[in-house]
Structure formats: structure tokens, C-alpha cells
Amino acid sequence: MKRRDALLKELKTAGCLSARELASRLGVSRSTVVRDVAKLREAGVPIRLDQGGYALAGPETVKRAIDEALRGRHVLRLEYAGSKGVPTVRDVEPSICLGGRGGHWYLVAWCRLRNDVRVFRLDRISRAEVTGERFPEPGRDRLAELAEAVGG
Structure with missing residues (x-):
């Protein structure tokens, strides 16, 4: 869960990041980021996918x-x-x-x-x-x- 918390922190700080950018910042693969985002969405976290990447809806x-x-x-x-x-x-x-x-x-x-x-x-x-x-x-x-x- 700490990795997902870190992912959320990155989105809160940067606004909008691609899966590739998030993977680089977190030291994981792009597919791990995609899986983590899916799990966070299932948990009710309002993450949306824009043209520029992932962002927190708010x-x-x-x-x-x-x-x-x-x-x-x-x-x-x-x-x-x-x-x-x-x-x-x-x-x-x-x-x-x-x-x-x-x-x-x-x-x-x-x-x-x-x-x-x-x-x-x-x-x-x-x-x-x-x-x-x-x-x-x-x-x-x-x-x-x-x-x-x-x-x-």
C-alpha cells in the first residue's frame, strides 16, 4: 500500500503524469502503475485519465x-x-x-x-x-x- 500512497502523493504534487513518468518516479514498471491505478480506482479514489496522463479528479x-x-x-x-x-x-x-x-x-x-x-x-x-x-x-x-x- 505504501507504493500506492506514493503514487497518490505524486499525483497531488504534480497534477497530471503519464504512466511512464509515474513509473520512473516510483521506480516500478509502467504495468505496475496501471495495476496500482486500477486498484486505487476500485477503492474509490477519483483518478481520471486525461490526454496528458493520470490526474486526481477534484x-x-x-x-x-x-x-x-x-x-x-x-x-x-x-x-x-x-x-x-x-x-x-x-x-x-x-x-x-x-x-x-x-x-x-x-x-x-x-x-x-x-x-x-x-x-x-x-x-x-x-x-x-x-x-x-x-x-x-x-x-x-x-x-x-x-x-x-x-x-x-
Whole structure:
């Protein structure tokens, strides 16, 4: 387990590392890194594979994905746990990311699962992935729904 702890420490420090880079830093083979990452994921550690390598999924990763989706009007795939803690995967069309009450950040988006505007608390998003799909500029009706969702 100490090797897996060291792997996590490397990811926390460096951010994103390839299997080859991790293997070199830990003094093990690339296949050992791949196995260790799989075991950590099975244990519930939020490690994701990006183009640059492995990274810990977390609040900063989620915020970066949201920012990218907002800038490019890309659909965002979220793994989201609602107030009851049940995780769902949702494709959303992000419109506004804003601060809210009690120090929490929120994302206002059109939720394709619910076919309605929804407000997502960022600390309940365990994973956010920008898809290659772009969504059109929202129409007047959708803009009115979005404004209503944020109290406008």
C-alpha cells in the first residue's frame, strides 16, 4: 500500500503524469502503475485519465472542465450526487457558473436528463468531462428560464 500512497502523493504534487513518468518516479514498471491505478480506482479514489496522463479528479479539475465548457459552449458530462447522495451521470449545457450562499459554488445548466434548467452544487460533482459536442446559443425562452433559476 505504501507504493500506492506514493503514487497518490505524486499525483497531488504534480497534477497530471503519464504512466511512464509515474513509473520512473516510483521506480516500478509502467504495468505496475496501471495495476496500482486500477486498484486505487476500485477503492474509490477519483483518478481520471486525461490526454496528458493520470490526474486526481477534484474540485479544481471540475472547475477547469466547467470553464472550458462555458467558453466553448460544449456539452458537459457530469457525475453528480444530488441532495440524497445518489450519483447520476448527466449531460448538461452549461450556461452560468456562480457563487452562492454558504460559500458554495453552483453551475446553472440545461440538464438533458431532466429536460429542464437545473442548479448543480459544484462540491457534489465528482467528475466533469467536456464532450466534443457544441450546443447552440440558448433561445429567448431558455434564457428566461436560466435567469429565473438564478433569481433574475
